[in-house]
Amino acid sequence: GAGVSQSPRYKVAKRGQDVALRCDPISGHVSLFWYQQALGQGPEFLTYFQNEAQLDKSGLPSDRFFAERPEGSVSTLKIQRTQQEDSAVYLCASSEGAAQPQHFGDGTRLSIL
Amino acid sequence: EDQVTQSPEALRLQEGESSSLNCSYTVSGLRGLFWYRQDPGKGPEFLFTLYSAGEEKEKERLKATLTKKESFLHITAPKPEDSATYLCAGRQMDSNYQLIWGAGTKLIIKP
Numbered sequence: 001g002a003g004v005s006q007s008p009r010y011k012v013a014k015r016g017q018d019v020a021l022r023c024d025p026i027s028g029h030v031s032l033f034w035y036q037q038a039l040g041q042g043p044e045f046l047t048y049f050q051n052e053a054q055l056d057k058s059g060l061p062s063d064r065f066f067a068e069r070p071e072g073s074v075s076t077l078k079i080q081r082t083q084q085e086d087s088a089v090y091l092c093a094s095s096e097g098a099a100q101p102q103h104f105g106d107g108t109r110l111s112i113l
Numbered sequence: 114e115d116q117v118t119q120s121p122e123a124l125r126l127q128e129g130e131s132s133s134l135n136c137s138y139t140v141s142g143l144r145g146l147f148w149y150r151q152d153p154g155k156g157p158e159f160l161f162t163l164y165s166a167g168e169e170k171e172k173e174r175l176k177a178t179l180t181k182k183e184s185f186l187h188i189t190a191p192k193p194e195d196s197a198t199y200l201c202a203g204r205q206m207d208s209n210y211q212l213i214w215g216a217g218t219k220l221i222i223k224p
Contacts, residue, residue: 004156031210042117042200042214043157056211091156098210101147104156 002026004105006092012111013082021077021108025094033102034067034077035091043091049075050098061086079110087112115140117203119215126222129190134199134218137183142206146184148177149200151217157200191222 005024013019025032030051035043036059045059051072060067064082069075079086089109093102120135138146145164149157161170163179170177174195176187186199198219202212 006156033210041216042202044214045211048210093156099145099204101159101162102212103159104149106154106156 004092004094004103006090006105006108008108009106010109010111012113014113015082015084017082018078018080019082019110021079021090021110023075023077023092023094023105025073025075025092026103027073029094029096029103030072031095031098031100031102032069032075033093033095034075035093036061037089037091037107046077046090048098082110082112084112086110115203115205115213117201117213117215119199119201119218121218122216123219124221126188126191126220128192128222128224131187131189131191133188134186134220135183136186136201136215138201138203138213140203140205140213143203144206144209145204146179147202147204147212148184148186149202151198151200160199188220191220193222193224196220196222 007022032049034046037043047067048056049069052069064080066078089107091107093104095102117138148160151157161177166181168179174189178185198217200217202214
């Protein structure tokens with residue numbers, strides 16, 4: 001069956017531009033997570049959705065980061081006025097329930113010039 | 114502070130040479146220890162969940178074990194295709210979804 005799909009796979013943007021990253025979770029998965037992963041490190045939690053409700057956004061680094069999941073399926077992570085320190089791989093994961101194993105997409109590699 | 118530490122950072126083995134990867138944790142009231150495999154340019158792939166000390170799970174050449182302070186991922190007679198970064202993560206007692214991640218062990222199996 002289809003796994004978690006993320007697009008684009010690579011994104012290059014100039015400092016100050018806005019970017020939007022998309023995540024298509026596994027069909028029927030209630031829980032959706034966004035992570036940021038730096039090279040050589042484990043994923044860092046950004047935000048968590050249960051259906052369309054954003055229950056935790058404590059990991060978002062600044063108010064330039066915004067995530068939504070309006071219909072409880074596809075999610076978008078938006079970064080406004082990008083900075084060089086935003087360069088990283090952004091991973092999306094979904095699970096049947098909050099406590100169930102998370103299944104990851106292959107990520108979007110974001111490079112800010 | 115809750116923390117997950119993996120060792121070694123990198124491990125090079127010859128094909129067929131068995132070894133173990135370590136994941137030590139200081140996560141209060143651990144409610145699950147997760148192992149994932151990550152290939153370059155890919156997202157983490159779920160391998161195992163362990164919930165209580167003494168529990169063991171196996172999949173092909175991999176076996177994960179859990180004690181009260183650490184988890185081990187034993188790899189028996191590895192093949193080059195087992196080369197990857199192995200990540201572990203612990204879930205805290207007061208959260209049913211937040212994971213504390215280690216930095217991973219990069220495993221290289223030479224033919």
